[in-house]
Amino acid sequence: MKSQIIKLNNPPKISSTYSVVGHLERQGPLGALFDEFCQDDKFGKDTWEQAESEMQLRAVQGAIKRAGLSDCNIDMLLAGDLLNQCVGSNYALASIDIPYLGLYGACSTCAEGLTLGACLYSGGMAEYCGVVTSSHYCSSERQFRFPLEYGGQRTPTAQWTTTGSGAFVLGNEGKVKICEAMIGKVIDKGIKDINNMGAAMAPSAIDTLTRYFRNSNHSPKDFDLIVTGDLGYEGSEILKDLLLGEGVDIRENHTDCGLLIFKRDEQDVHAGGSGCGCSAVVMASHIVPRMEAGELKNVLFLGTGALMSPTTLFQGGSIPAISHLVHLEA
């Protein structure tokens, strides 16, 4: 049996990060840490889809500028979002002169991008590699659920799509390096409830984490933080509970991007945040800066994605999920 852990011999460093968010995220507990925000979530555009692209463009440009680079220095961009055909990324990056690969991994896209970017850097295929993901509450809600002004009630397990875009530049400068990664497997445990994506995603996080701990010399205690993104409250509780049943205790050092980004009780977001912008902005503006400041040394970042489609759900299908793991070291 292969270990399936990708050990990066030439680990890239996170040279810079940048985050752009909407007004609700700005009001959240991490609000002041984000680099940019927009009060009306429209970012000066006419449609929500254009707004998402504008947000992503600003995040990429911000990260490249902060790294002291320009477009011509970046070998490739790995980008993704939640919209059909990845239009959020496609339109955002049309105005940038950098080779681009579009990714779809739902909320796991940020971890997927970091994994691929780290591999390309480590293999010598890229000197600088940009990773950016975004999600917008308004464009996602339209595509996956109901119109924005539709009057309905959410269940307590429902998650709230984050409006935000986070970008990273991987290169040879920086304090935080990506030393290992593990690609997730598609796990489908038969959950069909679009309002309980945490439950759909938790088994994939369990699979990846148990595979990682089984095949590495590490145990949960070796990490200052095991951060999932984004299982929300329900998924996080399931993850901790079922892992404990398998003898893996992560209760002390686990946190979740979906729980960090909002004040769950006050902001009416039910089980917490979701969307591939959520883990990107939390990692970019909260976790990585804490590592750079020396507060955290070893962090496992687990991007968890619910790979659902409204069409297959209406046909009675369940929600497959995936979790990619990235091991960061300061």
Next chain:
Amino acid sequence: MKKQEYIEYVEDRAKKSPIVKNCICAFSIGGLICIIGQIFLDLYSFWGLEKQDASTLASISLIFLTALLTGIGVFDNIARVAGAGTLVPITGFANAISSQAIDTKSEGYVLGVGAKMFTIAGPVLVFSTISGVLYGVIYYICTVIWG
């Protein structure tokens, strides 16, 4: 854990919606909407309209108010608390159509608003029409048999 076991485990542990609170909210706000409807009805009757005309106009007034509140972004906030209280009366139907119309405006009036306006309300129209036809047929057969 097998699929079925996991599904049961998830259903067992998931926090349920607060049914009692939701019912009370739905009853109060739904009731309030009915009172508003009654006020409209009495007002139009007072102004001299026939009962049937006054009743139609009362429905139209509630539809207008819902569409207006949906347009200015207030209705969904009320519905978040009211639940079935705003969904069941004619207000729910009006909101389903107007919210979808607002949402799809960016795709144009033909392929957006025109094509997608009834995406949510469509099933209600289809099945209420079918029910109406079935009821009519049954009613007709009954009148033929029992005069």
